[in-house]
Amino acid sequence: MTEPVLYRWPVNAAFGRSVPKTKFYEHGNVRTALREKFVDDIQRIAWAYKLADDTIRLRGTTTVPEIQVFTIETKGADVSDEVLAAIDKTVHFPIIFEVASIERVRMAAARKSLDGKTPRIATYFTTEWQAADAPRRPLPTALDLPSLYEALLASLLPVATRVGETVSEATERLDRARKLQREIVTLEKKLRTEPQLNRKIELRRQLKERETAFAELTDTAPSTRG
Structure with missing residues (x-):
């Protein structure tokens, strides 16, 4: 296992907008069971940070124009990957999730491809649960948003990447x-x-x-x- 990590998101990138849960399932073909998971498992969804050229001075591309950080506050013990994917598919930007309960937090994400009308979501990876007040580290050093996205995803993998190996x-x-x-x-x-x-x-x-x-x-x- 790689070392669990939480990042200290830049103050300049703070967005802090609460998003109604219904926004993620009122459009499209979402099963009733999945809607119930949104209602039963999620207390609040916050669009917490926007990592972009105008907030952290890193250039974006068509594959990674921006990186969004969403905080999911749980009602119970956890939120499933199925719920995260439903949120992911409605936002046409890569997302890094922080899933937070009362005293603990974990970071999760799946590699997202934006080359189609609907984003393609790969397998979700996550850190272990950590104390909500655990120390946070600065963002990885990166030359642009795609390389930052690679570094953020790499920190979630259960094993280290091999030499010369991409996150994909x-x-x-x-x-x-x-x-x-x-x-x-x-x-x-x-x-x-x-x-x-x-x-x-x-x-x-x-x-x-x-x-x-x-x-x-x-x-x-x-x-x-x-």
Whole structure:
């Protein structure tokens, strides 16, 4: 795991606008169950900071024109990724979320692509829960908003990026690792209940194969092969 982090967002970037929950589900095809999650799980949504050229003097691009920071105050223990995604899809800018309960906070985000009419959202990553008054660090050093966005996302990954690896590549690698992890769990269950010896041998072979692949995907400094 990478070290949990909270950032000290620049004062000049403070936006501080409360956004009604209905704004994120009154338009479009949002299931009733998801609407209920907004009502039951969220106390307040705040558009807290706007990281842009006119607030922090970093140039944006068409892929990352601005970065928004949203604070989600919970009613209960947490807010699901499904709810975060519903918010993400309605805002045509990359978003970094801070999910806050009474005494703790976590930072979460998914890589967002803006090259279509509807933003494409990748897998969500998050820090561990931290005390609400935990120390905060300055923003990562960056030359422009895309590089700042990469650095912010990289700090959320459960493992460090490899040398020369982009956050997008690391996310794809970790998605493959998650899929393998699910397959490993399934194979372990089958192995425990399989009565036939020849079938057990085949399951063990498949399990070892996937465990090896999983270890390679989660190794931050993989060995090179000639």
